[in-house]
Amino acid sequence: MAQQDYDVVVIGAGPAGYVAAIRCAQLGLKTACIDRWRDDAGKERLGGTCLNVGCIPSKALLESSELYEHTRKHLGTHGVHVGDVELDLAGMMSRKDRLIGNLTQGIQGLFKANKVTWLKGQGQLQGERKVCFTSHDGKEEILEPEHIILAPGSHSVELKCAPYDGKYIVDSTGALAFDEVPKRLGVIGGGVIGLELGSVWRRLGSEVVVLEAQDRFLSFCDDQVSQEALKIFGKQGLDIRLSARVTDTQVDEDKGTVTVMYEDEQGRHEERFDRLVVCVGRRPSTDGLVSGPVELLIDERGAIHVDDHCKTTLPNVYAVGDAVRGPMLAHKGSEEGVMVAERIAGMGSTLNYETIPSVIYTLPEIAWVGKTEQELKNKGIPYSVGVFPFAASGRARAMEDTTGFVKLLAHADTDRLLGAHVISSRASELIAECVIALEFGASSEDLGRTVFAHPTLSEAVHEAALATLGHPLHIPPGKKG
Numbered sequence: 001m002a003q004q005d006y007d008v009v010v011i012g013a014g015p016a017g018y019v020a021a022i023r024c025a026q027l028g029l030k031t032a033c034i035d036r037w038r039d040d041a042g043k044e045r046l047g048g049t050c051l052n053v054g055c056i057p058s059k060a061l062l063e064s065s066e067l068y069e070h071t072r073k074h075l076g077t078h079g080v081h082v083g084d085v086e087l088d089l090a091g092m093m094s095r096k097d098r099l100i101g102n103l104t105q106g107i108q109g110l111f112k113a114n115k116v117t118w119l120k121g122q123g124q125l126q127g128e129r130k131v132c133f134t135s136h137d138g139k140e141e142i143l144e145p146e147h148i149i150l151a152p153g154s155h156s157v158e159l160k161c162a163p164y165d166g167k168y169i170v171d172s173t174g175a176l177a178f179d180e181v182p183k184r185l186g187v188i189g190g191g192v193i194g195l196e197l198g199s200v201w202r203r204l205g206s207e208v209v210v211l212e213a214q215d216r217f218l219s220f221c222d223d224q225v226s227q228e229a230l231k232i233f234g235k236q237g238l239d240i241r242l243s244a245r246v247t248d249t250q251v252d253e254d255k256g257t258v259t260v261m262y263e264d265e266q267g268r269h270e271e272r273f274d275r276l277v278v279c280v281g282r283r284p285s286t287d288g289l290v291s292g293p294v295e296l297l298i299d300e301r302g303a304i305h306v307d308d309h310c311k312t313t314l315p316n317v318y319a320v321g322d323a324v325r326g327p328m329l330a331h332k333g334s335e336e337g338v339m340v341a342e343r344i345a346g347m348g349s350t351l352n353y354e355t356i357p358s359v360i361y362t363l364p365e366i367a368w369v370g371k372t373e374q375e376l377k378n379k380g381i382p383y384s385v386g387v388f389p390f391a392a393s394g395r396a397r398a399m400e401d402t403t404g405f406v407k408l409l410a411h412a413d414t415d416r417l418l419g420a421h422v423i424s425s426r427a428s429e430l431i432a433e434c435v436i437a438l439e440f441g442a443s444s445e446d447l448g449r450t451v452f453a454h455p456t457l458s459e460a461v462h463e464a465a466l467a468t469l470g471h472p473l474h475i476p477p478g479k480k481g
C-alpha cells in the first residue's frame with residue numbers, strides 16, 4: 001500500500017537522524033523516523049550508537065571508574081579517609097544500563113511531543129522519493145515522502161587478524177559490558193575509543209596494553225598535547241606501544257586467554273591477554289541501504305557522497321552523520337541534521353565545519369578546536385602561541401588537579417584565533433568557550449580583554465590568550481607552559 005503523506009522520512013535514529021526528525025517536526029513538516037535498533041532483550045531503542053553503545057555508556061563508565069579510583073587513591077590528600085573501597089561491577093553496569101534506558105525513553109518522549117512517527121524496523125531507499133519500510137514483524141510498506149534523510153551511522157571495523165568472537169575478542173560494545181574485570185586487557189588501537197575504554201578498565205584494576213600501529217601517538221592532536229598525554233597515560237599505567245602492528249591472534253578457550261602476535265621496529269612479539277578490544281576505527285553502515293538501480297553515489301569507504309549542505313547525488317535525498325564525510329562525532333551529526341531540516345523547510349542554514357570541537361574523555365581530558373601548531377607550520381601560516389599551565393591555576397590547585405595546560409594559536413598578523421587545545425580536568429567544558437571565540441572570529445586580544453570569574457579553570461583560557469599576546473599575568477612572560 002502506498003502511503004504518500006510524509007513530508008520527510010529519516011532512516012536512522014542516532015544523534016544525526018533523531019535530531020533531524022525533531023527539527024523537521026518543529027518546522028511543521030510531517031515526519032517519520034525509521035530505526036531498526038533492538039537491545040539484547042529485543043526491545044526497540046532510539047538514540048543509535050551514541051546513546052546505546054557509544055558516547056553515553058562510555059561516559060557513564062568513565063565517570064564511575066574515575067570515582068572509584070579517586071576514592072581509593074586521592075581522597076586522603078583532602079584529609080578524607082574511607083575504609084576499604086569495594087568495586088560492585090554489576091552495580092556500575094546496571095547504573096549505565098538504567099541511564100541508557102532513561103535517555104532512550106527521553107527521545108521517545110520528544111518524538112511523541114513533536115509528533116514524529118517512530119517506525120520500528122528496516123528502511124531502504126528504493127528511488128528518488130521511495131523508501132521501503134520493513135517492520136520488525138516482516139510487513140513491508142512503501143513510503144513516498146517529499147524528502148528523505150539518510151542517517152544510518154557506522155559500525156566497528158573488524159580486523160581479519162583479530163575477528164570478533166563476542167567473548168575474548170570484542171569491539172567497543174563488548175568492552176562496555178564485561179561482566180568481570182579482565183586481569184590483562186589488550187586494546188588494539190590507541191585512538192579516542194581505545195584510550196577511553198583502556199582508561200575505564202585500568203582504573204577498575206586491569207593491566208592494560210594498548211597496541212597502536214602508528215608511530216605517532218594521537219597524530220590528529222596538537223603535538224605538544226599528544227606528547228604530554230603520552231607521558232601522563234604512561235604514568236597512570238597504560239602501557240602504550242607505538243608502531244605495533246598486530247599480525248595474528250589466537251584464542252585459547254581452555255586457558256581463557258587470547259594471544260596477540262605483533263611486530264614493531266624491534267621484531268616480533270607475543271602478548272597474552274584475558275580479553276582483547278579491537279578499536280581500529282568505524283565504517284559507515286550503508287550496506288543494504290539502497291536497492292535497485294538507485295544512483296546514490298557511495299564512495300569506496302562506504303560513505304554516502306554529499307556536498308557542503310549534505311545533499312546527496314539524488315534530488316531531495318540528504319545524508320548526515322557518521323555515514324558521510326567529516327569527523328565521526330555525535331554533535332557533528334546532530335548539527336548536520338538541523339542544517340538539513342532547516343534547508344528542507346526553505347531556510348538557508350549552513351554548518352561551520354572549521355569549528356567542530358573534539359574531545360577525548362580520559363583523565364585528563366583532551367579537547368581541541370581549529371588548527372594544530374603542526375598544521376599551521378605545514379601550511380606556512382604565521383602564528384603566535386600562548387600556553388598556560390594548570391599548575392599556575394588557583395582553582396586547579398584547590399581541586400588537587402593541576403595536570404595539563406591550555407594552548408591557543410592565533411594568526412601572527414591579524415591575531416585572529418586559529419586553534420585551541422586543552423589537556424586538563426574538564427577540558428570538554430573549557431573548549432566550549434574557545435569554540436565560541438573561534439566561531440565569532442575572535443582575536444586573542446578579545447579573549448584577553450574578557451572578564452573570567454575567579455577562581456575558575458576557565459581563567460586558564462584567559463591567561464593563555466594573554467600569553468599569546470606576550471603578557472600573561474600569572475606566569476613569567478615568555479615562559480613556555
Ligand SMILES: Cc1cc2nc3c(=O)[nH]c(=O)nc-3n(C[C@H](O)[C@H](O)[C@H](O)COP(=O)(O)OP(=O)(O)OC[C@H]3O[C@@H](n4cnc5c(N)ncnc54)[C@H](O)[C@@H]3O)c2cc1C
Pocket residue numbers: 011012013014015016017018034035036037047048049050051053054055056058121122123124151152153154172173193285288289320321322323328329330331332333361
Ligand atoms: C564507544 C564509543 C564512544 C563514543 N563516544 C563519543 C563521544 O563521546 N562523543 C561523540 O561526539 N561521539 C562519540 N562516539 C561517536 C558517536 O557515537 C557517533 O558519531 C554517532 O553515534 C553518529 O551518529 P549517527 O546518527 O550518524 O549514527 P548512529 O548513532 O550510528 O545511528 C544510526 C542509527 O541508524 C540505524 N540504522 C542504520 N541503518 C538502518 C536502516 N537501513 N534501517 C533502519 N535503521 C537503520 C541504526 O540502528 C542506528 O540506530 C562514540 C562512539 C563509540 C562507538
